[in-house]
Amino acid sequence: MELVIRPALGLRLFLAPRRRHAQFEVPYDGAASLGHVVQSLGIPLTEVGVATIDGVPTGPSVSPHPGAVIELATPPRPQKLPHGAGFLLDVGLGTLARRLRLLGVDTAYGNDADDADLVERARNDRRILLTQDRGLLMRRALWAGAYVRGQGADAQLADVLDRFAPPLAPWTRCSACNGALVGVPKDDVANRLEPGTRLRYEQFARCVSCGRVYWHGAHGRRLDAVVAAALKTVGERAPTG
Structure with missing residues (x-):
């Protein structure tokens, strides 16, 4: 048969x-x-x-x-996200996690969680587990997941944005911990800045969760390009009506 x-x-x-x-x-x-x-x-x-x-x-x-x-058949693209759902990324996708956070996408990540922990967290927190581990996606207890295509962060980010077209809010999340960023006066963070940074920059933001300070520094142009490409991709893929 x-x-x-x-x-x-x-x-x-x-x-x-x-x-x-x-x-x-x-x-x-x-x-x-x-x-x-x-x-x-x-x-x-x-x-x-x-x-x-x-x-x-x-x-x-x-x-x-x-x-x-x-x-x-493959799932339709863009694939509708469950209401309010964020993402959870496995250990091999740390750079992708930082890129998604740069874009303001709710993204949890930990480099010390095993497979069972990831599946449990995805279920408890109602997050879509993103991974390149097929075996992980086949676990019966998994609430929702997706295989990330591509071998570099650029290709992986493009795949996730194309598949899900999540709402973007660039520069609003901490790339280190996923906390919210809020603008702060320069004087409030001056004691944490190098002299050259204090001299050159006036606008700063701070993470409400971990306290990390951000500014649009020398690497800003590269990140601007990442943000612009992402906004274009999601704009083209987002469902209408």
């Missing part, structure tokens, strides 16, 4: 090389659910949008009949 699998192009990176085709067949015991079949191929269910059996949309708990044709 077999099933015919037709994966969308965007799902083929999760498949073994011999199966990275528009259609292939897999053995089937006649009892396993569609969700089990999909994950046994290496595809996290978080990465599947509509799945059909012989052309009929169905859920992951349904068991297909032997010989069925299974078509797997």
Whole structure:
């Protein structure tokens, strides 16, 4: 007994090389659910949008009949965020976390959490877990998650913005701890500044959570470019109506 699998192009990176085709067949015991079949191929269910059996949309708990044709689509982009949901990033995505915070996106991150802790925190805090660990996305207790495509922070950020089009508020969050930034008078932070910084800059912000001080310094042009590109991407991807 077999099933015919037709994966969308965007799902083929999760498949073994011999199966990275528009259609292939897999053995089937006649009892396993569609969700089990999909994950046994290496595809996290978080990465599947509509799945059909012989052309009929169905859920992951349904068991297909032997010989069925299974078509797997990727989630639509932009994918709607649950109301008020932020992100939680795993240990390998620290630079991406700082980029998202730069853009004002609510982003939790810790470099010392294990897989079970991440899944529990995502569920308890109602955060979407972003990771490049497929096994993590296949954990049954995971509330919501997504695989981040790309090997560098620029590509990863572009992928997350394209997929979710989250609302942006640049320069409003601390890149170190995710706390809110508020403007402060220069005199209030002068004792924490190097002499050259006190001389050159007049506008400052401070994190209400960790107290870190920010100003638009020498690296500002590079960050301005990141912000401009992000605003353009989200503007183009945000749902209308």
